[in-house]
Amino acid sequence: MSWFFPNIQALDEPNTDNLSNKRGNHYFRDALAIKLNKPSLTPSQLQHAIFAYMPTWVTVLMRIRNKIVKMFGFDVGVDNLTPTSDELEVGDTAGFLTIMEKVNNEIISFADDKHMTIFISVLKQSDRVVISTLVNKKTLVGRIYVNSILPFHYVIARVVMNNALKANRI
Template sequence: MSWLFPNIHTLKEPLSDRLANKAQAPYFRDALSVRTEKTMLTPSQLQHSIFVYMPAWVTVLMRIRNKIVKLFGFTVGADNLRPTRDELNIGDKAGFLTITEKYEDEIISYSEDRHMSFYLSVLKQSDRVIISSLVNQKTFIGRLYVNSILPFHYIIARTVINNAMKDNRI
């Protein structure tokens, strides 16, 4: 499906971001790299520019997902918890995630429930942005969940990043 998203490059597990040392088996890891025209944006502003604008169909899918997974003990966030500013600080909420680490070149967000812990990294390297996720799966249900949503994750992550590029937000 790379023909759908030719400007988004899938990377092997990145070792240069700060998520590498947070992985605990079993885990899922992926990373996508894109070129940014807006090199003056901070990692926080890049994260905001990419993820605060969700297509309506993604919002609908997330509402359905939240209703289903809540039955299995997953933590679900508010549907429209949008940050009020684009420069986030440690402790701020960004959707269902909380900002836990912030550096000049990277911002890391985190969420956890009894089945898994989820990390998102937005790493800025010159004119490239690397968006990386890590999911430590704590339980069998966590593993089952991650494996069942991978096709959706693949399409949604690339669509959201592609839209940010197309709309000239990054």
């Protein structure tokens, strides 16, 4: 499917970034890179430019997902990842995620419940941004859930990154 998203490069699992030391026993990890048209943006501004503009169909899917997974004890807050600002600080929220780390070239957000902990890293590397996801699956239900949504994750992650590039937000 790389032909559908030619500007997005799937990377091997990063081992030297700030998420690497957060891996649990059962985890999922991926990383995607895209060349920037606006390399002056900060990692926080990049997170906003990518995740604050979710397609309507993604928001609808998140609402449906929340109704289903709530029955299995998952925490369901808001239906999106929309940050409150384009310059986030530790403790700020970006949709259902909370900013946990912020350094010059990276911002890391997370959400935690009894089944899993989700981390998203936005790492700026000169003229590209690397978006990395780490999900620590704590329970069997968490493992089943993550494995069942991977096709959606694969498409949605690429769509929102591609949309941000096409709209010249990044």
